[in-house]
Amino acid sequence: MAETMQGLKRTCYCGEVTLEQNEVVVGGFVQRVRDKGSLIFIDLRDKTGIVQLVFDENTEKSVFEKAETVRSEYVLMAKGEVRARESVNAEIKTGGVEIMVKELRILSKAQTPPFEIVSDSKTNEELRLKYRYLDLRREPLQRNLIMRHEIAKCAREYFYENGFTEIETPMMIKSTPEGARDYIVPSRIHNGKFYALPQSPQIYKQLLMIAGMDRYIQLARCFRDEDLRADRQPEFTQIDLEMSFVDVEDILEMLEGFVKRLYKQVLNVDIATPLPRLTYAEAMNRYGSDKPDTRFGMEITDISDIVKNCGFGVFADAVANGGSVRGIVAKGAAAALSRKEIDKQTEFARGIGAKGLAYIRWVDDAPNCSFGKFMAESELEAILKALGCEKGDVALIVADKNKVVLPVLGALRLKLAKQLGIIPEGWNFLWITEFPFFEYDEESGEWLAMHHPFTMPMDECLEYLETDKEKVRAKAYDLVLNGVELSSGSIRITDYELQQRMFELLGLTKEEIDAKFGFLVDAYKYGAPPHGGAGIGLDRISMLMCGCDSLRDVTAFPKVQNASELMSEAPSVVSEEQLDELGIAVVKKE
RNA sequence: GGCCCGGUAGUUCAGUUGGUUAGAACGCCGCCCUGUCACGGCGGAGGUCGUGAGUUCGAGUCUCAUCCGGGUCGCCA
Numbered sequence: 001m002a003e004t005m006q007g008l009k010r011t012c013y014c015g016e017v018t019l020e021q022n023e024v025v026v027g028g029f030v031q032r033v034r035d036k037g038s039l040i041f042i043d044l045r046d047k048t049g050i051v052q053l054v055f056d057e058n059t060e061k062s063v064f065e066k067a068e069t070v071r072s073e074y075v076l077m078a079k080g081e082v083r084a085r086e087s088v089n090a091e092i093k094t095g096g097v098e099i100m101v102k103e104l105r106i107l108s109k110a111q112t113p114p115f116e117i118v119s120d121s122k123t124n125e126e127l128r129l130k131y132r133y134l135d136l137r138r139e140p141l142q143r144n145l146i147m148r149h150e151i152a153k154c155a156r157e158y159f160y161e162n163g164f165t166e167i168e169t170p171m172m173i174k175s176t177p178e179g180a181r182d183y184i185v186p187s188r189i190h191n192g193k194f195y196a197l198p199q200s201p202q203i204y205k206q207l208l209m210i211a212g213m214d215r216y217i218q219l220a221r222c223f224r225d226e227d228l229r230a231d232r233q234p235e236f237t238q239i240d241l242e243m244s245f246v247d248v249e250d251i252l253e254m255l256e257g258f259v260k261r262l263y264k265q266v267l268n269v270d271i272a273t274p275l276p277r278l279t280y281a282e283a284m285n286r287y288g289s290d291k292p293d294t295r296f297g298m299e300i301t302d303i304s305d306i307v308k309n310c311g312f313g314v315f316a317d318a319v320a321n322g323g324s325v326r327g328i329v330a331k332g333a334a335a336a337l338s339r340k341e342i343d344k345q346t347e348f349a350r351g352i353g354a355k356g357l358a359y360i361r362w363v364d365d366a367p368n369c370s371f372g373k374f375m376a377e378s379e380l381e382a383i384l385k386a387l388g389c390e391k392g393d394v395a396l397i398v399a400d401k402n403k404v405v406l407p408v409l410g411a412l413r414l415k416l417a418k419q420l421g422i423i424p425e426g427w428n429f430l431w432i433t434e435f436p437f438f439e440y441d442e443e444s445g446e447w448l449a450m451h452h453p454f455t456m457p458m459d460e461c462l463e464y465l466e467t468d469k470e471k472v473r474a475k476a477y478d479l480v481l482n483g484v485e486l487s488s489g490s491i492r493i494t495d496y497e498l499q500q501r502m503f504e505l506l507g508l509t510k511e512e513i514d515a516k517f518g519f520l521v522d523a524y525k526y527g528a529p530p531h532g533g534a535g536i537g538l539d540r541i542s543m544l545m546c547g548c549d550s551l552r553d554v555t556a557f558p559k560v561q562n563a564s565e566l567m568s569e570a571p572s573v574v575s576e577e578q579l580d581e582l583g584i585a586v587v588k589k590e
Numbered sequence: 591g592g593c594c595c596g597g598u599a600g601u602u603c604a605g606u607u608g609g610u611u612a613g614a615a616c617g618c619c620g621c622c623c624u625g626u627c628a629c630g631g632c633g634g635a636g637g638u639c640g641u642g643a644g645u646u647c648g649a650g651u652c653u654c655a656u657c658c659g660g661g662u663c664g665c666c667a
Contacts, residue, residue, distance in 0.1 A: 036624055351594095
């Protein structure tokens with residue numbers, strides 16, 4: 001039977017014990033016991049740090065004997081006198097002091113944990129996730145969760161100070177099968193009907209603007225039933241906001257203010273504002289991505305004009321068919337990238353849609369070029385010059401439709417930079433603006449909304465709506481940090497007529513509009529201030545600010561790749577009774 | 591759904607061309623130790639080699655299937 005803490009009251013945290021305190025009462029988990037025989041040291045840990053407890057020949061016998069039974073991860077409370085250590089441990093905050101224990105309570109014994117609770121645990125993640133409550137005892141994860149809290153706190157402070165009202169929107173909403181898959185929730189009362197968990201509070205926050213709330217914020221839980229990635233969890237949190245009487249500039253300015261404040265407050269880092277901007281078209285042309293990592297160069301060069309009449313059919317045909325030939329250069333990488341390595345890059349490029357990869361590898365006097373035999377010397381020289389490829393460099397070239405060339409080079413650029421280790425530390429924020437409104441879907445042959453159908457086209461693009469869909473750009477913007485999309489937002493359509501027109505252009509029938517968004521569309525008939533907003537990924541910004549590569553490291557109880565949770569083993573089957581009541585029969589998928 | 595990588599004591603790993611009794615470090619247990627702090631010393635326990643089938647005289651090792659985990663593509667308005 002464990003002891004109780006009756007009569008003891010904690011007076012300070014382990015990490016905060018100082019010589020100024022005479023007598024302290026601390027509580028925590030046992031990090032380590034060093035039993036020297038008639039001298040025992042116990043490192044006691046709580047969320048603030050570690051403090052050393054000491055027991056020696058002056059310790060009362062019963063207390064000493066109790067200390068001899070203590071094991072790792074026992075939960076203790078100890079009362080004693082603070083004194084200076086004989087030899088100081090400079091590694092820890094409390095390394096100069098120790099507690100000479102007079103009273104010890106073993107509040108809870110502990111089995112030996114399945115892995116050691118140490119900062120630099122090498123234990124595989126699967127096991128750590130199964131025992132997440134033990135993994136979370138580790139200092140790095142505690143620090144991450146606390147930093148995430150600081151970020152959330154800063155967001156609330158900043159937006160409250162700027163006149164935003166925090167409003168909760170419903171978690172059980174109408175399913176609108178657009179974009180990502182919904183998680184659906186069956187209704188017992190309405191047999192055969194379902195709610196959906198929100199993918200974002202999008203529609204509700206727009207309605208709040210129509211309701212005249214003017215400025216809204218919410219730390220909103222969002223759900224998407226899609227496959228996971230290191231930077232994608234099926235449930236996640238957005239710092240979700242919406243503002244009235246604003247245009248793009250007002251929102252960017254508000255968010256820049258937040259970024260600046262956040263980095264100063266949490267990391268004491270100064271972020272220069274205004275943040276750099278790239279249009280979507282520029283970002284794609286220069287970096288092959290709408291979320292470029294701009295911490296390093298290796299920008300994409302278009303060599304279509306040089307090769308459009310060259311002897312190499314692959315290049316000439318690509319240009320003739322309306323595509324392009326473009327390349328990137330890895331400076332000084334010729335030694336690091338062997339032929340074999342380049343073949344691997346080719347394989348990677350094929351895996352993501354390229355038909356092949358042309359290369360120039362310049363180690364010795366003359367460049368080794370995969371398409372050299374099809375080229376006149378002068379053409380090759382012109383290519384080298386255009387790319388800026390010199391001795392010691394490797395150039396990778398892709399020829400195809402732009403829709404293939406740019407993303408493939410963008411992905412290669414990122415992969416090579418990681419492989420070569422040339423990405424410097426830094427916080428490269430930038431805005432991507434002027435996203436295309438429409439996106440052509442090859443499969444269905446239809447034009448879809450790239451962002452969402454409530455996004456406002458740019459004023460100067462309204463004239464092409466019917467004629468040149470690919471030219472229509474939207475008042476939509478993403479905030480990108482080091483190649484990660486942190487935030488996405490737009491100005492919304494507030495004009496009823498225009499919204500109807502956009503729906504028609506997207507091929508939605510009146511019935512479909514009514515069924516999916518009827519209430520929202522109706523709402524705009526009753527007067528709507530111009531408004532727009534954004535959602536900032538709290539998980540992602542926490543991940544980056546904590547210096548982690550996975551959302552799992554900043555999420556208390558994350559899900560794994562197949563969207564299950566290893567600790568609780570969710571999802572699970574439910575009882576026949578539950579299913580009967582809901583009128584649901586489960587059919588096993590083949 | 592596709593592709594790639596991984597699964598051997600509690601943990602992290604090693605394990606040769608298929609060959610006797612599967613090793614190490616840490617952790618754990620016991621004994622000793624008065625200044626440790628990754629304490630130290632001595633001793634000990636601990637393994638269905640993810641699971642199942644197959645090839646073989648013989649499988650941790652080879653083959654197939656399957657489960658679990660990771661990465662990635664598709665997907666993520």
